[in-house]
Amino acid sequence: MEIAAFLSDKAGAISVVEKKEFPLQNALGPQVGGVAMKMLQNRGVKFYMKTELSELKGKDGKVSHSFVLAPLPAGVFPNSAFLKGTSIARDDSGSILVDLRMQTNILNVFAAGDVVSFPVALLNGDRSSIHHQQVAEAHGHTAALNMLKKDKELHTVPFFWTTMVGKTIRYAGRRGQRDGNNLHSSAFPFRDGFVTAAASLNCDPMVSLIAEVLYSGKQISKEEAE
Ligand SMILES: Cc1cc2nc3c(=O)[nH]c(=O)nc-3n(C[C@H](O)[C@H](O)[C@H](O)COP(=O)(O)OP(=O)(O)OC[C@H]3O[C@@H](n4cnc5c(N)ncnc54)[C@H](O)[C@@H]3O)c2cc1C
Incomplete structure (x- = not known):
């Protein structure tokens, strides 16, 4: 979205392809995503929602055609496939389950950032994956302290x-x-x-x-x- 916004008064045509109904929906929810989409539509950016890019074709280093598939199951999938065959607990989406010390179900094995699902204090401890830079930093900080046996629980507001x-x-x-x-x-x-x-x-x-x-x-x- 940021790239589309930046290029919207520079490029001849800009298209955003997105699996969800609204851009930024996973991070910020549909209402905020809808406002951001409108802002860019007003600058001529085209949106292809509930759609996934399947192929780009080009000639002489330039893209000439792009191909899209729709509709596909929506969602962002964490890159945790390398854990297949291990006993590190993950949810159905592949997010690694951690506690408030960022420890997985295996003692002294920690995980942090976009790849985890963690108990969110504001949601009374319900688990969620939150893909924000500040959250990833807070996770890393907490994980590091616990690796050093400081016994620190995550305390942050996303x-x-x-x-x-x-x-x-x-x-x-x-x-x-x-x-x-x-x-x-x-x-x-x-x-x-x-x-x-x-x-x-x-x-x-x-x-x-x-x-x-x-x-x-x-x-x-x-x-x-x-
Ligand atoms: C386009 C875009 C825009 C964003 N804009 C914002 C924003 O405006 N504000 C905001 O708060 N957040 C934003 N985010 C989200 C933010 O970037 C992420 O929440 C944050 O970077 C997560 O940090 P991380 O360390 O968990 O993961 P990452 O930053 O993704 O780092 C993970 C690293 O691990 C590497 N890796 C993956 N698998 C393996 C493996 N098997 N072995 C070794 N290395 C591996 C990856 O290559 C990568 O370098 C944006 C994200 C994107 C994609």
Whole structure:
């Protein structure tokens, strides 16, 4: 998306091919992804959703044709196939299961980053894979401390940031599968009456401030958010 945004006023034609219904859906949810898609559509970027690129053909170093397949099962798959035949526990998608010390089911074997599924405090410990740079760094930090026998549990609020066509997109927290989904939840998904995530478009530092509140362990009620 960032590349498409950057090239949108430079290239003759830009197409985005995406397996899900919206871009950035896995990381930020359909509402934020939908807004980002609209921003780029307004700049002439074409979107092919629920679609997968199967082949690029070219001549003299230039792409002349691309071929797409649709529809395909959606999802991002972790690169954990090399663990086949080991007893390291993974879920159905292949994500490695870790605890809050980033330890797998095997003592002293740790994993971190996009490849893991971990208990998310904001989701009352429900497991999730979160593909954000900040989360991967927090995982690595925690894993390293536990390798050094510091006995440290992961304590972080997932935070995603990017910039597209001059506008900042920020997302803190995590929307769970069963979290509320009404008009306001596009910016503030909530669970059991409390905010689990916040998103903003060009409205800094709102999401950073909310992340700090969530990090401190305080809860933000649906009423306060609205
Ligand atoms: C196009 C794109 C844009 C993104 N934009 C943002 C953004 O704006 N903000 C944000 O917060 N996050 C963003 N992300 C997500 C972020 O990049 C990832 O969450 C983060 O890089 C995860 O870190 P990681 O160390 O887990 O995995 P990676 O950064 O993917 O590193 C894994 C490394 O392991 C190597 N590897 C894989 N398999 C093996 C193997 N068998 N043996 C040895 N090495 C192996 C890979 O080559 C790779 O170098 C983006 C991701 C992508 C793809």
